[in-house]
Amino acid sequence: MSRSLKLLGLALALSLLAFPAAAQKLNLGRVALPEEIAAWDTDVRPDGLGLPPGKGSVKQGEEIFLQQCASCHGQFGEGAGRWPALAGGLNTLKADRPDKTVGSFWPYLSTVYDYIRRAMPYGNAQSLTADETYAIVAFLLNMNDIVKDDFVLSKENFGKVKMPNAAGFFDDNREVAEKAFWKKDVCMTNCKKEVKILNRARVIDVTPESKTAPKVD
């Protein structure tokens, strides 16, 4: 081999040591198998993508709910103690104390299915079957007066259910609605005549540790 060819070989070997270009394949990791994807990819979207085959009735859902959910969420989904309520609150979103539940607030039914299947019952997640989940979702709809007592929810009729607050959301508009916060001039001196204390945390007294007055030297 000529000397120049040897040098060329060295240059090629060295080039392997350099960083590969941005989108270059690194030969790291492996292809995910379909069974692996199926095991983890349980997510459901509003357009129904990800819904498994299956169905469940309000009646079946009530049974499962009373066994596995009511201890925290209450027999009627009203929420036991400080556990979240899942039903009620319709038409309270403009109230002084809105009651945001699956029925009064959630815009998409797919979210209910997805969330229960991945995270509930609390402390025993991912234990419900597809049919059980359909049944519980049907029961939650019934408790929120969205479907009748004899309703059966399935992959096929899932998209037909309309949630009361479906139209209640819009995309972040802060840069328009709050444009005034991008201020050109800010006041530095004599910005207001008077400063009054309007309210004090101490009056409510909910801070975990109470304090005594400090000593000043």
Added chain:
Amino acid sequence: MDGKRSNPAKHRVGESSAADRKTMDRRRFLAGAGLAGAAVAGAIPVRAQTLAKPDPAITEVPDWSRYLGDGVAARPYGSPSSFEKHVVRRDVEWLTASRESSVNFTPLHELDGIITPSGLCFERHHGGIAEIDPAQHRLMINGLVEKPMVFTLEDLKRFPNRMNRVYFLECAANSGMEWRGAQLNGCQYTHGMVHNVMYTGISLKSVLDQAGIRPNAKWLLVEGADSAGMTRSIPIEKALKDCMVVWGMNGEALRPEQGYPLRIVVPGWEGNMWVKWLRRIEVGDQPWQHREETSKYTDLLENGTSRRFTFVMDAKSVVTNPSPQAPLKHKGPNVMTGLAWSGRGTVTRVDVSIDGGKNWHTARLDGPVLPMSLTRFYFDIDWNGQEMLVQSRAFDSTGYVQPTKEELRKIRGVNSIYHNNGIQTWFVHKNGETENVEVS
């Protein structure tokens, strides 16, 4: 606004105290408290004290100077001095029904500089802390990709172009208890759902490139391996711009409560999106509208409609000292300090007021000033024991100025829970005790 940081000390002393003297009507102050009395540093000369008797801390030999201390093996993983036991994360029990879906708070008033020590970073879990064996952990990429892939942690650590970046993480519900008025006495509770960490990892883009995202990809779903199966949708532009997949924090492995062994970093955006215990990223063409982006992390306005996808964290600041848990103990020189941050860019300036927003003084920024990072500010005062109403306001590189709570409420009402970045007021009493208040 940029570039106005030049020697703030100059206009502090000159402008403010002169203006105070000229225009302030002392009788108009609360309970007759003359805030002008709390002058800025330099205005009043400080007298050094003389002791009657010598200090035994100097004249007597303490145990630690006489006897041998612990050897090197006694503390294989060091922890803070036993005198710092009070410096801990704290929670508010009445806030949540269960400790596994709850939050605790960073003790901001005990910290300085910009980096939050790993063990003091606030925690927010929805199903408790997942304790994961890294050898059993996998990251899957699926959906709209050329080739769905699985990576082990060892695979990820062999990626080229490893990066270290400092970013703040703020929970969108930070200060959420304060919408209806001052509630909690302590910046730990009012502002402690924020931390600032140097992360080690790789760009999210480099991981996605291995699977090859399809041209119609618009959103990602990121998913955790915890019992909450936490999921959030992230727009593809953000994912490719500056998001990271990280395994390191502050030079060591992520703490379990911060997502060990793997989490996603979404700079400047609400903390809930920074999914911990990251196990899967799905590529799609629309958002998933999951529970944490519909039921939660949407901002309900007075008219009953809700903003969604309010990802970026607005500029915000808070004076951490003095504050209710860190009262003033001495008259004379005192260091007033605090933190400022913005999810939109870099903090360019912080102003401080000691009279409830009548007059403002530009504070001094110290330490690294980095984009989407906590930024430390100082305002040295000479306190003569007068009452003060302490506030701070942050400015960022987009020209945004931190609004008052009233300005925020006018637009957002009081039921939006999230994104409360209004100006905080601390009422410093004559005895140094400090209280969370709201002022006109």
